[in-house]
Amino acid sequence: xxxxxxxxxxxxxxxxxxxxxWWSMPESFPLRPVVVALAERPFMFLGLWQGWDMFAPNPIxxxxxxxxxxxxxxxxxxEWEVTRMDRFDCFTRYAKERWRxxxxxxxxxxxxxxxxxxxxxxxxAALEREHGQRVVRLVLHRHSRPxxxxxxxxxxxxxSGWERYAFHEELLTR
Amino acid sequence: MELRACAxxxxxxxxxxxxxxxxxxxxxxxxxxxxxxxxxxAPDLLVWFGDDGLMPAELVPYSIGTGRLDILAWTGSTPxxxxxxxxxxxxxxxxxxxxxxxxxxxIVLFLATVTLHHRNIHILSSGDTIFRLMSFLLMLAPSGAAxxxxxxxRVRRGLEAADVSRPIPPTAFRxxxxxxxxxxxxxxxxxxxxxxxxxxxxxxxxxxxxxxxRFPLPDFAHTLWFSRIxxxxxxxxxxxxPFLVWFRETRRAALAALVLMxxxxxxxxxxxxxxxxxxxxxxxxxxxxxxxxxxxxxxxRLLPHxxxxxxxxxxxxAEHGADVAATCGHxxxxxxxxxxxxxxxxxxxxxx
Numbered sequence: 001x002x003x004x005x006x007x008x009x010x011x012x013x014x015x016x017x018x019x020x021x022w023w024s025m026p027e028s029f030p031l032r033p034v035v036v037a038l039a040e041r042p043f044m045f046l047g048l049w050q051g052w053d054m055f056a057p058n059p060i061x062x063x064x065x066x067x068x069x070x071x072x073x074x075x076x077x078x079e080w081e082v083t084r085m086d087r088f089d090c091f092t093r094y095a096k097e098r099w100r101x102x103x104x105x106x107x108x109x110x111x112x113x114x115x116x117x118x119x120x121x122x123x124x125a126a127l128e129r130e131h132g133q134r135v136v137r138l139v140l141h142r143h144s145r146p147x148x149x150x151x152x153x154x155x156x157x158x159x160s161g162w163e164r165y166a167f168h169e170e171l172l173t174r
Numbered sequence: 175m176e177l178r179a180c181a182x183x184x185x186x187x188x189x190x191x192x193x194x195x196x197x198x199x200x201x202x203x204x205x206x207x208x209x210x211x212x213x214x215x216a217p218d219l220l221v222w223f224g225d226d227g228l229m230p231a232e233l234v235p236y237s238i239g240t241g242r243l244d245i246l247a248w249t250g251s252t253p254x255x256x257x258x259x260x261x262x263x264x265x266x267x268x269x270x271x272x273x274x275x276x277x278x279x280x281i282v283l284f285l286a287t288v289t290l291h292h293r294n295i296h297i298l299s300s301g302d303t304i305f306r307l308m309s310f311l312l313m314l315a316p317s318g319a320a321x322x323x324x325x326x327x328r329v330r331r332g333l334e335a336a337d338v339s340r341p342i343p344p345t346a347f348r349x350x351x352x353x354x355x356x357x358x359x360x361x362x363x364x365x366x367x368x369x370x371x372x373x374x375x376x377x378x379x380x381x382x383x384x385x386x387x388r389f390p391l392p393d394f395a396h397t398l399w400f401s402r403i404x405x406x407x408x409x410x411x412x413x414x415x416p417f418l419v420w421f422r423e424t425r426r427a428a429l430a431a432l433v434l435m436x437x438x439x440x441x442x443x444x445x446x447x448x449x450x451x452x453x454x455x456x457x458x459x460x461x462x463x464x465x466x467x468x469x470x471x472x473x474x475r476l477l478p479h480x481x482x483x484x485x486x487x488x489x490x491x492a493e494h495g496a497d498v499a500a501t502c503g504h505x506x507x508x509x510x511x512x513x514x515x516x517x518x519x520x521x522x523x524x525x526x
Binding site: 060 | 296401
C-alpha cells in the first residue's frame with residue numbers, strides 16, 4: 001500500500017514537472033499544444049499557470065507611462081501622471097511597482113480595453129477627492145519614448161521625446 | 175539496462191528521504207517574504223481587489239476567464255471579504271514564517287495567495303508567480319519538520335528527540351528544486367531566441383528604461399561593451415545554472431553566479447520582490463552542513479559572546495545524527511553520473 005501511494009505521488013510529481021516545463025516553453029515548442037491542452041484545466045484552476053518570458057524574447061524597447069486628464073466642473077483641466085516612474089524617488093518607485101505593472105504593462109494596451117471605463121471612473125473619483133470638485137470628463141493617455149539602440153559602431157543616438165496618445169475618454173454624469 | 179537505471183535513479187530521487195532543514199529554512203524565508211509582500215499590498219487593497227476599485231469583479235472573467243480557484247468570486251468582493259482574505263493571508267504568512275501549524279498555515283497561505291492573484295492578474299509580476307507556485311508546493315511538503323515552532327513543541331512534548339530531526343519524504347521538496355531550475359532554464363531558452371540577447375544589446379536597452387530604474391548606475395553600465403558582458407553572462411547563467419546546481423563540483427559556483435546576478439538586478443532594477451523571493455529558493459540547494467555553517471557565522475557576528483562559549487569545529491554527531499545520514503537522496507542519482515544536490519554527507523563529511 002505504501003509503495004502504491006509512493007507511486008501515485010511520484011506519478012503526480014512527474015506529471016506536474018512535465019506540464020510545467022511545456023507550459024513554460026514558447027508556442028512553437030514541439031508537443032506544447034498537446035501537453036497544455038491536457039494540463040490546462042487543473043493548472044488554471046489551481047493557479048499553476050506560469051510564464052518565464054521576462055524581458056524575452058527581447059526586452060521592451062520603449063519607456064511608457066499613463067496619465068489622466070480630468071476636466072473639472074468649473075472647466076479647468078488637471079493632469080495626473082500616474083505612473084511616471086522616472087520622476088519618483090527610489091522608495092516610491094519600489095512601493096508603486098504594482099501601479100507600474102497595472103498601468104504601463106496592462107491598462108494602456110488595446111487588448112485590455114475592458115479595464116478602461118472602470119479605471120477612468122476610479123481616477124475621476126480620486127481627482128474629485130483631491131480637488132474638491134466634480135470631474136465631468138476624463139481622458140486616459142499613454143506616453144511612450146523609444147530607447148536608443150546602439151549603432152554598429154557602438155555610438156548611441158540621442159533619445160527622442162515622449163509621444164502622447166489619448167486612448168480612452170469617459171464622460172461622467174451623475 | 176540504462177533506461178532501467180535511469181528509472182531507478184529517478185524513483186530514488188523522488189522517494190528517498192532528505193534532511194528537513196533546507197526546506198524548513200526556506201519555509202521561514204518564504205513566510206517572511208510573504209509578510210513583506212502583504213505589507214506592500216496593504217495600502218491599495220480595495221483599489222486592486224474591491225468592487226469600487228480599478229478591477230470590479232465583473233471584469234475578472236474578461237481578464238482570466240472562469241473556473242478559477244478564487245474565494246472572492248464566491249463571497250463577493252465586498253470590503254469585508256477582501257480584508258478577510260487579506261487577514262487570512264497575513265496570519266498564514268506569519269505562521270508559515272514561524273513554522274507554527276505549518277501544514278494548515280501553508281494551505282491557507284496558498285488559498286489566499288491564489289485568490290488574490292486570480293482576482294486581479296494585472297498587478298502580478300514574475301515574483302508573484304514564484305509566490306503562488308511555491309506556496310502550492312510548500313503546502314504539499316512537510317515544511318514544519320525542522321526550523322519551526324512545530325518541531326520545538328514536538329520536542330517539548332517528548333514526541334521527537336531534540337538532537338535529531340527526522341528525515342522527510344522528498345517529493346514536494348524535489349518539485350521545489352525542479353521548479354526553480356525550470357524557471358531559469360525557461361527564461362534563458364526564451365531569451366536565446368531574441369536578437370538583442372544574441373547581439374549583446376539587451377542590457378543596454380533595459381538600462382535606458384526609466385520605469386525600471388532603481389539606483390543610479392555608473393557611466394560604464396551604459397556602454398555597449400558592458401552590455402555585452404552583462405547580456406551574455408545572464409544568458410549563460412540562466413541556461414547553465416539549472417544543470418550545474420546538481421553536480422557537486424559546480425553547485426557552489428552555480429549558486430554563487432545566480433546570487434551575483436540577482437544582486438546586480440536588485441541594485442539596477444525595480445521589480446519589487448522578484449529577486450529576494452527567487453534567491454530564497456536557492457536555499458533548497460544548500461546542504462544541512464552549509465546551513466549550519468551559515469547559522470554559526472551569523473550567530474558569531476550577532477552574538478559573539480555566546481558563540482565563543484560554544485565549542486569550535488564541526489557539529490557533533492549528536493547534532494547531526496541520523497537525519498544527515500538519511501539525507502542522501504541525491505546520491506542515488508549518481509547512477510546517472512555525478513548528480514548531487516548537496517546533502518551527500520556522512521556525519522563526518524563537510525561541504526567541499
